[in-house]
Amino acid sequence: MNNARTGQTDAYTLLLEAIDVGVFKPGDRLVESDLAERFGVSRTPIREALQRLETQSLLTRDGRSLIVASLSHNQMSELYVVRAELEGLAARLAARHATEEEVQVLRDMVQDDLKLMDDPSALARANRRFHKQIHLASHNRFLVGQLDLVHRSMALMATTSLAAQGRGEGAMEEHNAIVEAIAARNEDAAQQALRDHISVAYITRLKLDATSSEGGAS
Numbered sequence: 001m002n003n004a005r006t007g008q009t010d011a012y013t014l015l016l017e018a019i020d021v022g023v024f025k026p027g028d029r030l031v032e033s034d035l036a037e038r039f040g041v042s043r044t045p046i047r048e049a050l051q052r053l054e055t056q057s058l059l060t061r062d063g064r065s066l067i068v069a070s071l072s073h074n075q076m077s078e079l080y081v082v083r084a085e086l087e088g089l090a091a092r093l094a095a096r097h098a099t100e101e102e103v104q105v106l107r108d109m110v111q112d113d114l115k116l117m118d119d120p121s122a123l124a125r126a127n128r129r130f131h132k133q134i135h136l137a138s139h140n141r142f143l144v145g146q147l148d149l150v151h152r153s154m155a156l157m158a159t160t161s162l163a164a165q166g167r168g169e170g171a172m173e174e175h176n177a178i179v180e181a182i183a184a185r186n187e188d189a190a191q192q193a194l195r196d197h198i199s200v201a202y203i204t205r206l207k208l209d210a211t212s213s214e215g216g217a218s
Contacts, residue, residue: 010045011035011045011048012048012052014039015030015035015039015046015050015053016053016058016152016155019058019068019155019156020128020155021121022121024068026069026070026156026157028067028068029065029066029067030059030066031065032046054066058152058153058156068156069156070156071153071156071157073209076157080198080201083147083150083154084199084202085195086143087134087147087195087197087198088192088195089138089143089191090134090138090140091134091178091181092191093138093139093140094137094138094139094190095181095182095184095185095186095189095191096187097137097138097139098137098138098139102136102137103179103182103183105133106130106133106134106179109126109129109130109175110179112126113126113127113130113172116168117169117172120168123168127171128151131147132151134182135148137182157205170200171197171201174196174197174200175197177193177197178193178194178197
């Protein structure tokens with residue numbers, strides 16, 4: 001029984017991570033037998049993991065097949081609204097509750113991430129770790145849980161906004177402003193800095209999407 005539960009958890013985690021890092025992109029068809037072979041697990045935990053991802057709206061039905069879901073323009077807008085509010089709250093609470101060690105970790109992350117400017121994929125992964133660290137520094141388990149759900153849905157965006165020209169440098173400056181506001185215990189500034197950061201990311205993504213759709217219709 002324990003082995004079955006472990007297999008299910010592992011299969012779910014493997015699939016979720018594969019979607020998160022872009023191995024499987026929106027519109028990709030997921031075949032149970034292929035996934036079992038790819039990840040080296042039996043088909044039963046794969047089937048259960050697929051069902052779980054479908055109930056979380058990360059996968060959708062296309063006839064009898066399951067494909068990685070995509071976000072409509074309106075869904076993306078709604079997601080960014082919720083993300084800005086929850087992330088802003090996390091920064092506010094981090095300014096109130098973060099330990100000195102947690103602040104130092106955030107500062108170190110910003111410095112380390114500056115070395116990744118030429119690798120958007122690596123920078124995107126580092127960006128997720130940075131935001132997760134702020135969530136944890138809020139010391140509010142319920143908020144962390146809600147933000148996990150939001151960031152899970154962010155995986156349905158085919159590209160990272162950090163791939164836009166110059167966005168990496170700007171994002172790192174914004175990250176630094178967030179961290180310094182947290183370090184100064186300035187709750188209002190920390191909340192606003194993170195909300196502004198999400199707003200810029202959203203604008204960047206809208207521009208990326210507009211560019212990628214050019215030429216699709218006359």
